[in-house]
Amino acid sequence: MELSIRQLRYVAAVAQAGSFTRAARRLFITTPSLSQQVAKLERQLGVKLLDRTSAGVRPTPAGREVLARAARLLELHDEVVSLARTLGAGPEAPTAALRVGFLPGTAGRQTGRLFDELRGVEPSVSLTMKQVPWGDQLSGLLDGELDAVFARPPVPIGELPHHLVLTEPRMLVVSRRHPLAGRVEVVVADLSDCVQVEAADAPEGWRAWWALDPRPDGSRARFGSVVHSLEEMLEVVAASHEVGITPQSIADAFPRPDIVFLPITDVSPASIELVFPPGPLSRPQCALLEAVTRVGAASDG
Template sequence: MDLNLRLVRYFVTVADAGTFTKAAEQLHIATPSLSQQVRKLEETLGVSLLERDHRGARLTEAGQDFLEESRALLAAAESAVGAARRHKRSSSGKVRLGFLAGGAGELTRPIVDEFHRREPEVELELTQLAWGDELSALTSGRVDMVVARPPLESHPRLRRVVLFEEPRVLLMAHDHPLARRRKLRIVDLADVVQVDTREGTRDWRNWWSIDPRPDGTRPTYGPMVNSIEEMVQVVATTDAVAITGAGVASLFRRTDTTARPIVDAAPSTVELVFLASDLPRAVERFVAVALGLSAVLGTR
């Protein structure tokens, strides 16, 4: 039996989303086409995987069993592709660095410049990632390492090197009432409206939103954003606020926004993250350069 992994991925997306409509939006394809593709998978397997009704799509008993195996299959396929790509690059003198907007803050440019100075023969390829895309970019082999701001999803081969810590700050419009204060505490955020996002894992979103608060209460969420650039724009033009790292606030500084430290919030770490096995020598050299500069230049 020839099993099409694309169809398997479609099925998993529908199962996770609960409806064909939501899954189609995530996959950027038409809903009728997605339904047809899943039916094609069911015909290949000879079993019904989903029960379709006006409320959405529910897993059949066979679908529940197949979902668990499908996740393992897709993970194994992604790992195999990543291993092949890493092997190809292991002697190519190339480092593929993934980063979120903000990167390593003000250390990003010095690290890149110093690496180019020390290793002029090594090509450094920079790839901007979406929130929550760090682990998949690593396991698929799209990048060799990522400049990340945890928390991150767990993975047995994930290795993390801390570059520095920085305080978390409240980013807000320059005329927001809390902008009158020099520093803030978590309790001061009780009545604010925070931006929200669907990106990243739930643990990641909760940590950055400080949800729940130490007293057990939850933040009030407002506008939905999908990137740091959107977050800054929404904060500048509405009453909504955002919690971010001090380095990010500094890099995206605008005249119509301001940031104040949240003194009792745990600091954010900025880390280099990579998979432990088969680490190319060029990547090891990049890690050494980054650690050396972070030690010399200090935290942000």
């Protein structure tokens, strides 16, 4: 049996908060995702760890025993992560390890230039990229799995160190056969008769913002297929009359002959934020931030 540090941290957070909802906010994940991960750990262990009552969530007797031992393990894990970051930041470090989380599109049109600039700032960087899910963009920062994330708001960044990478238009993506496909651009009112794909496992606020739900006039979006990834969304759109909403960088990164991307001209732009875990930045993290700053300055110029 293989237990993950993340699952143990989730159970500890719920026990401390006394609520799945409060714990999910602190962990920067959705409440359903947190509940699923706790249930998965309980199945793995074959024992119930938390009791859900009208007064809140409390550890079971078995849960108290597990959490008492898990606390020492989590503390040791955090010490190891902190030590590794300190060593990686030192001038004697032969390589600069950097683990970066991303959603499709990463840093938009600046992605290639950004990572070229990073290697110029820190030639010894050893870069590892990991795609993060819509509903769990930031938790890898808290459990030591990631050193930085290119996140797509709205996400609960809170007091985590972060830097705005760029803003970009939101786009309506439709099949080449869709009635709107011949347009150059659209406004929100043009979506009134559209059926939209719905992002699975996404936080409610994130899903609603990207779906433009509700509309400015108070009407609600109509949803059809539920999709679990960007690639799945594009396939559903291409094969049907359902539509999706994406940032400009997806149009740049995923051009296809069977779909059309149309700017939505009367909505606020999307953004990409570079987010770091709590605490001082390591040498490779500083190098990434410097690279982002340089590329942004060059673009502004």
